[in-house]
Amino acid sequence: MASRVPRLGDHQKKNNSLFYLKKAKQACVKNDYAEAYENFVLYFESLNDPSESTAAVQTVFTKLVCKMGAVLEETSNIEELLKCYIQALNLFPDNYVILNNLGAYMFKISEIDIARRYLERAVKVNRNYLPAEINLMHVKWHQIPRWHFRMLNDKSRNMAFEAAIKSIIKEGYRNVIDIGAGCGLLSLIAAHMPGTSVVAIEENKQLYNMCLDILKKNEVTNVKVLHCYSTDIEEPPDKCNLLVTEVFDCALFGERALETIYHASTVLRTEEDYKIVPCGAKLYVTGISSQDLIKRHKWTLDKSLQLLNLQNVCLTEYDLEPYEAETLIERDVKYMTDIHQVFDIDFYNLEQISEILNDDSYEKLIQLRCIEEGELHAFAVWFDLNLTECISITNNPLDEDQVTCWEQAIIYLDHPVQVVKGTIITIKVAVRDCGLNVTLVETEAGNHTCFKVSKEVVTFLNDQKLVDCIAALAPKFWNTNLTVVDNNSCPLLGFLLAKNNCSTVYHPIKTEADRTFFEYVLSANHIPKERFVIVSELEVTPGQETCIFFFDTVNVDGSLENCCFKKNEIGSSINIPQSLSIMVQLISSPYIEFCNRVDDENVLEFKIADVINEYSGYEHPNLERLMYTEHSPPVKFQLDGDGEKSKDIIVTRKGVSNALLLWYDIQFYDDIVYSTLNSMHFKKTCFFFDEPKELELGDGVSIKMQTNGTYMKFYI
Structure with a gap:
């Protein structure tokens, strides 16, 4: 039997491989990333299969690709960055670290769908790789924002829309167009009425696809779904004598609601006799005072002023948005003026809508009577939404029946104004670029030096x-x-x-x-x-x-x-700081469920929850305020490297827990320790459970922490 004799080509190929590998390693030592990368690629290409290389070599290459990506991102060399990542993935298609890094970069440059594909591949390859898992969760949050969960869980709002839509359809208006359909709840309501045909219009690609899935899941066949902006449609897609829409923000106008309604009424409806749900709205404004709120917009702390030797300096938040959304019932607020109705808009009155939208000089001067004495900090805005002549909903914070899906709009004054009970102040209200603007008229100029800074500096x-x-x-x-x-x-x-x-x-x-x-x-x-x-x-x-x-x-x-x-x-x-500790505590909070997971009971028993809860995740960051019940004392985790740790904790309050609250103890130096628990500057995070946990007094619970760099996950 003849012995195997190595071919000259095999020998030469091996020598070339070793040559390229040696040059790559030498370049790594010199931090010459480009040279190292080029020789690593030549090395892998010289092999029959790149996976034949050792795990150690692949690890070095992976780290090199990530460094290259960081450098190219800093220099905004997008073309070379993508080339580097794609070439590396051609060599190692299942490298979950590179898949994650590319996905995270695509997310950063707003290529959301592409980012999700790479991150889903990374998670599929390694379900225990925390960075990919969390980055994928962030992408899903971007595709379906948290407010969508709040909206769907607002049972009062949903029941009101159901009653309104059904009552109009019973009058004979059965050809429906649902504008801004979202995941399709209002279309489902209409479609379940006998003899209806429905066109659902949704511009968000993810919601469009979700709407299709939900309609199929609910075995609905009389709804046609279009993926576009309704205002881009130039002729009616079908017969229409009933327009349904819910495209309103906390100040009514911000989602281009009037523009949408005007276009639908003039272009999409096909019959002279038609109905709109909702049919109108009333907008209200009042003046408020709140130290709780103003501290997040304006610098008020005397001590920091004194430390920096600053007198007569006015420091306010720089923000391009005309208003912020706040839930006033959760704030310490004093109502300083009477409440004035600014608008009473009839959605059938196209002349009125056109004037508001198109007349640049259109504005209203409103006089508010002061009912309290003190500092006026801001104006609060809310609205009543008339679904029909008999059915309405409101986000009025003073109404115990208010819906919860909308907060209130807060327009801050850069300079608080001292007001006296009984006096009149004048404000100017206008709609500019489909957004609400409120300004105070005739204020005295102060002797302050004024600056606009980021909100982070103020807080x-x-x-x-x-x-x-x-x-x-x-x-x-x-x-x-x-x-x-x-x-x-x-x-x-x-x-x-x-x-x-x-x-x-x-x-x-x-x-x-x-x-x-x-x-x-x-x-x-x-x-x-x-x-x-x-x-x-x-x-x-x-x-x-x-x-x-x-x-x-x-x-x-x-x-x-x-x-x-x-x-x-x-x-x-x-x-x-010298060290950083993470504090974790068992809690229960209705808000956590409300904002992160939909219950089919809240969406009129339609089958929606299974579809949208795929976008839920297990973490809620950026919590400024949270009403909660404690079920244990906090437990401390020292942050000192990657891996998994666990701590045991004893339940001190019986009940149902649905989350772990997280904050930090920051040891700046020796005995100087700062907690972010009740911080004005730092917000909190909650990690919530797949299912709420029944707890008995004295139960022992093991809390686990998983970390990988800055990525964290907590569970029990």
Whole structure:
């Protein structure tokens, strides 16, 4: 039997492979990413199958691809970035790390559908890879926002629409167009009435597909679904004598409701005798005072003003939106004026709608009588929605029967106004670009120096405990002549140390809107600009033996900031904070279920929950306020690396728990510890359970934490 003799080609191929691999490793040592990447690709292509390479080599290549991606993203070289990722995936189609990184990048540049495909592949390959699991959840949240869950769970709203639609159809109006159909609830209501034909129009691709699935699941065949903006349709898609729509935001106009109704009434309906659900709306405004609310919009904390040597400075939130949505019944609010009806809009009155939409000079001057004495901080707006002449719903916070899917619109005054009971104030109300604008007329100019800054700067400076901690921290480093890097959204520590002769402070600015204010602080405190350097990106030149690095370890939304895992190599650096602990507590809160999971009972027993709850996830971040019941004391997890940990906890209150509440204890330095639990600046996070858990007093529960970098997951 002849022995196998190696062919010359095999030998040469192996030598080439080893040559490319050696060059790739040498380039990695020199941090020459491009050279390393090119030689790794040549190495893998020289093999019969790239998967023949060792796991160690594949791991090095994966890390290299991720580094390349980060560098190319920083330089906005999108073409090369995509080429790098796609080429790597051609070599290793099941590399879940690369799949996740590419998916996360596509999400960042708003290529949502593409992002989801890559992330779903990553999760399918490795269901235990936390970054891909959480990134996929974030993509789903973007496709189906949380407000959609709140809307579907608002049973009162749904029953009112059901009663209105059924009553109109019973009058003989059976050819229905549902505009902004969402997942199809209102179309389902209409379609279940005898003799109806329904056209559902939805522009959101995900909701469009969901609507098709839900109609099929409910065995409905008399609904045609169109994927487009209704205002793009130039002729009726079918017979229509009943228009149904729910495209309203908390201030009525923000979702282009009037434009949609006007177009539908003039283009989509096919009969002179027709009906609209809803048929009209009334909009109301009143003046309010609320320290609870104003602190999130305007700088009010005297201590931080004094620390920065600022007098007569007005600092307010920079926001392009004309109003914010708030749930006033959960706030400490004082109603300062009477309530005035601003609009009474008849949706059949096309002349009235046209005037509001198209007349640039259209506005209303409204006089409000003050019923209290004190500071006027903002105006609150809500509405009544007349579904029919007999059926209406409202988001009026003073009405015990208010629906809960809409909050109230709050329009803040940059400068609070002192008002006296019985006096009259005048406001101007207008609809501009399909949005509501409310302004106060004839206010006296103050003697303030005014700045518009990011909301994060306002809430940072208004957080009493946070400011106290930093004020206590600063003296520990006074007159030490150290270089300081303050990476917080507001560099309060950097300002205080710069006033007391540290060497140089560097602050990588997060929002350019803040730069003018920060430069004013330097001027007011006589700090030379060469001592406090504002940069777009952090570039500190080594040279100091000791530097202070003050990192913003927690994001405002309650997630971990990437920089909290960076280690500094500039001399013997002092890292602040010294440590970060995660506090977790068993709780129950109706809000968690309301915003994250739909119950078919709330959607009139239609089969909707199974479809939409695929977008639910298991985490609710960015919680500013949360009403909840405690079922245990908090348990502490130290954040010190990746992996899984568990802690046992004893139930102290019997009941049904549906979530774990998470916040942080930040040890800035020695005995200076700050908790984000009741923070003005940092929001909280909840991890909720697949099913609520029945708890008995004294039960032992094991809470588990899984971490991978800044990605976290908690469960029991």
